[in-house]
Each structure stands twice: as structure tokens, then as C-alpha cells.
Amino acid sequence: MGNAKLEFPKGFLWGVATASYQIEGAWKEDGKGENIWDRFSHTSGNVQDGDTGDVACDHYHRFRDDVALMKELGFKAYRFSIAWPRVLPSGRGKINELGVQFYSDLVDELLAAGIEPWVTLYHWDLPQALEDEGGWAVRGSVDAFLEYTDAITRALGDRVKNWITFNEPWVSAFLGYEHGVHAPGRKDLQAAVAAAHHLLLAHGKAVPVIRKNVPNAKVGITLNLTPQVPASQSFSDRMAATWADGYNNRFFLDPLVGRGYPQDMVRSFGSDMSFVLPGDMDTIAVSTDFLGVNFYTRGVIRDTKTTQNLPAEVVAGPQFTEMGWEVHPEALYNLLCRLHFEHGFKNIYITENGAAFDDKLIDGHVEDTLRVDFLQRHFAMAHKAINAGVGLRGYFVWSLMDNFEWAYGYSKRFGIVYVDYQTQKRIPKHSAHWYGKVVARNGLD
Ligand code: IFM
Numbered sequence: 001m002g003n004a005k006l007e008f009p010k011g012f013l014w015g016v017a018t019a020s021y022q023i024e025g026a027w028k029e030d031g032k033g034e035n036i037w038d039r040f041s042h043t044s045g046n047v048q049d050g051d052t053g054d055v056a057c058d059h060y061h062r063f064r065d066d067v068a069l070m071k072e073l074g075f076k077a078y079r080f081s082i083a084w085p086r087v088l089p090s091g092r093g094k095i096n097e098l099g100v101q102f103y104s105d106l107v108d109e110l111l112a113a114g115i116e117p118w119v120t121l122y123h124w125d126l127p128q129a130l131e132d133e134g135g136w137a138v139r140g141s142v143d144a145f146l147e148y149t150d151a152i153t154r155a156l157g158d159r160v161k162n163w164i165t166f167n168e169p170w171v172s173a174f175l176g177y178e179h180g181v182h183a184p185g186r187k188d189l190q191a192a193v194a195a196a197h198h199l200l201l202a203h204g205k206a207v208p209v210i211r212k213n214v215p216n217a218k219v220g221i222t223l224n225l226t227p228q229v230p231a232s233q234s235f236s237d238r239m240a241a242t243w244a245d246g247y248n249n250r251f252f253l254d255p256l257v258g259r260g261y262p263q264d265m266v267r268s269f270g271s272d273m274s275f276v277l278p279g280d281m282d283t284i285a286v287s288t289d290f291l292g293v294n295f296y297t298r299g300v301i302r303d304t305k306t307t308q309n310l311p312a313e314v315v316a317g318p319q320f321t322e323m324g325w326e327v328h329p330e331a332l333y334n335l336l337c338r339l340h341f342e343h344g345f346k347n348i349y350i351t352e353n354g355a356a357f358d359d360k361l362i363d364g365h366v367e368d369t370l371r372v373d374f375l376q377r378h379f380a381m382a383h384k385a386i387n388a389g390v391g392l393r394g395y396f397v398w399s400l401m402d403n404f405e406w407a408y409g410y411s412k413r414f415g416i417v418y419v420d421y422q423t424q425k426r427i428p429k430h431s432a433h434w435y436g437k438v439v440a441r442n443g444l445d
Pocket of ligand 1: 294
């Protein structure tokens with residue numbers, strides 16, 4: 001308000017985010033089909049402590065309470081994802097009406113609470129039946145995704161106006177198909193590059209489907225972007241940082257803005273790119289309404305083969321989160337400026353930003369001052385970017401509540417609401433109350 005030290009533009013959207021597999025549980029209820037994370041987490045050795053999303057935060061049964069809590073805390077928008085195999089248990093074919101009903105009820109509850117729904121169509125829970133056919137490495141998944149998109153946007157499009165096609169395709173493609181640390185756990189670089197292409201293609205083809213079914217739709221895609229800086233000005237460190245930028249950022253950003261795949265990366269991957277068919281690159285470069293950005297950290301890159309004995313000019317630190325990720329808010333400012341001024345994204349939403357810390361529940365309270373400090377410093381950089389002319393329109397904190405952090409299971413807590421997994425009790429942390437005040441004031445004191 002008037003006396004806020006950092007006031008955000010009128011109408012700036014403040015929200016919180018989650019994803020289906022990480023919170024819903026009810027993994028085989030009401031006709032839901034198996035997804036690749038069910039299969040992956042049920043296979044021993046893949047997830048820390050053998051954790052699974054079978055129950056997670058039991059949000060499937062508690063969503064009305066969770067929405068009430070969001071309302072009480074004052075959040076204005078809620079970004080959640082839809083579990084494809086709840087809607088189409090085998091990935092395509094017969095619609096599971098009970099699965100659709102769950103999301104329809106959730107949307108109604110949000111709207112009644114005055115909270116704007118933001119829906120992500122794909123946050124990593126591919127139907128296992130499609131993975132059995134080759135998953136994202138094969139083109140058939142693209143058509144199946146369109147069928148799913150058509151079904152769910154028809155069902156919710158009268159009430160949901162904000163749609164994100166994919167969350168972090170880099171993670172799906174490279175952690176899932178190259179490194180094998182995420183579902184489906186494959187270790188095949190060529191499959192990963194093909195998967196990246198099919199994810200982008202599915203995005204490009206889904207945008208017109210959403211527009212057809214949703215009057216006044218706002219459609220975008222969310223990328224996880226990690227700025228990469230060389231540890232020194234040595235040639236090899238700079239080359240290594242350029243490569244890391246190509247791998248994490250440019251391989252997705254460039255095709256979306258019509259520049260095609262960066263040739264340095266295509267060469268580095270050694271892929272023949274024969275899966276790219278005529279017209280695909282135009283389809284991928286479809287115009288959208290916004291870019292979603294998930295920002296957590298930066299990379300400080302050394303070419304360890306050649307420069308290990310040279311002193312680094314840029315060193316990471318001094319602060320890291322429980323994920324081992326450097327806290328570096330200034331990188332967010334640089335990234336936002338780059339996206340707006342170099343890549344031409346004029347409407348940007350931070351669709352995720354937050355941190356895992358070693359939260360302690362003491363006498364019914366979690367005093368997560370590190371998280372408040374983290375968020376405050378990132379909000380300040382977002383504000384600085386807006387002042388510099390960046391079209392940043394909103395900010396979603398990751399995450400509404402502690403949840404299943406993929407291969408780390410429940411060992412990492414990203415929530416601003418603490419979840420006691422024994423009782424499923426939700427306990428807003430200090431950061432949740434603090435964030436509620438930021439939202440109410442539309443800025444920082
Ligand atoms: O929990 C994840 C989320 O699913 C995607 N973005 C990063 C978060 C923290 O690792």
C-alpha cells in the first residue's frame with residue numbers, strides 16, 4: 001500500500017504452487033491409472049527412504065480444507081497440476097469421470113474462495129501405459145497429450161482461464177531419460193533429446209486446442225531456468241558456462257522464440273534430430289500469452305578438466321539451501337532482464353520460487369526465518385526487474401505446503417505450510433503468515 005517500501009504494480013498476482021503427484025495421494029482411487037512416478041517410486045532404490053506419493057499430503061481428500069487455509073492466509077492465486085491418468089487412466093481413450101470431477105470440485109472451491117486457479121497440464125506424471133509405448137521419446141505421446149488436453153480443457157475451460165502446458169520440460173527429458181534419477185528412470189541421451197523435442201512439440205500443438213476450448217484463455221509454458229556463470233574468465237570456463245547455459249536454458253528457450261535448436265547443443269548431443277519433422281519448429285514457436293519461470297539458483301561453472309588449478313574469480317556461496325543450491329537472488333534479476341530484453345518475453349510469471357530448509361516444529365510453531373529472508377530478497381529482485389521495465393506480472397511461491405520432493409522423498413521441506421505426515425495436520429510456518437502480509441500490502445515494508 002502507500003507506505004510499503006517496495007510496492008508492486010496494481011494487479012500483480014501473488015500465489016502459491018503445488019503439483020498433483022507431490023500432494024494428492026490417492027494413487028489408485030476412483031479409477032486413476034498408474035503413472036510413471038507410481039512405478040518409479042514403487043521400485044526400490046529410486047527414492048530416498050523408499051518414500052512414495054501413495055498418500056503424500058492426502059490432498060485428494062483434504063482439498064476443501066487446503067483451499068480454506070489458502071483463503072485464510074490471503075493468497076490470491078493457486079497453481080496446481082492435473083494428474084493425466086486420473087482423467088485418462090491409460091493415457092488416451094475412455095475418460096474417467098470421477099477424476100475429472102475431482103478437479104472440477106477443486107476449481108469450484110477455489111473460485112468460491114476468491115482464489116484464481118492456474119492449471120498446469122503436465123507436471124511429470126505421465127500415464128505408465130504411454131511410457132510402455134516409449135514415453136516422451138516417441139511421437140505417439142504427443143497425440144495422446146492432445147487428446148488429454150482437449151478433454152480436460154473442455155471440462156474446466158468455462159471456469160479456468162490460465163493454462164500452463166508443461167512444467168519444466170528440461171527435468172522431464174533430461175533427469176527422466178538421460179540421468180535416470182527421475183521417472184521413468186532411463187539413461188539414454190538420445191531418448192532424452194527426442195523427449196525434449198516431443199515435449200516442446202506437444203506444447204506447440206496444445207496451445208490452439210486450449211484456445212479453441214477456453215474462451216479468453218491465457219496460455220503459456222513453464223521452464224526451469226538456471227543462469228550459468230563461468231567461475232573465471234579463462235576460455236575453458238567460459239566455454240563450459242556457455243555449454244551449461246545451452247543445456248539448461250537455450251535448448252528450450254530458443255525454439256520457443258523461433259530460433260530453432262541451438263546448433264552447439266545439437267552437435268554436443270551428437271543427435272541426428274531425425275525426429276524433427278517438417279513444420280515442427282514452427283509449431284513449437286507458437287505465440288503464447290506468457291512465459292512461466294521457475295527460479296531457484298544459479299550455476300557457477302568450472303571446466304574441471306583444464307582449469308582446476310586456477311583460482312576462481314566467481315565462487316558460489318556463502319549461503320545454500322537444504323538442496324545444496326546456492327542462494328543468489330541477483331541471478332533472478334539478471335535472468336528476468338535477459339528473458340524480457342533478449343528473448344522478447346513481455347509477460348512473465350514466476351511460477352515457482354522458494355527453498356527447502358531444515359524446518360523445526362517447536363511448540364506448534366515453525367520459525368523459518370531463513371525462508372522469509374530468502375523470499376524477501378527474491379521479491380526485492382523481482383521488484384527491481386519490474387522497475388527496469390521487465391513485464392513481470394505475478395509470483396507463485398513454491399510451495400503451499402511440504403510435499404513429496406521427487407527422488408528426495410519427504411526429506412526436503414519446501415512448504416510455507418508445515419505438514420505433519422503422521423497426522424496430516426497443516427501448520428502454517430512463520431513464512432506463510434509473513435507472505436500473507438506481503439500479498440495484502442502488495443509489497444514489502
Ligand atoms: O518440487 C519441485 C517442483 O516439482 C518443480 N520445480 C522444482 C521444485 C523443487 O525442486
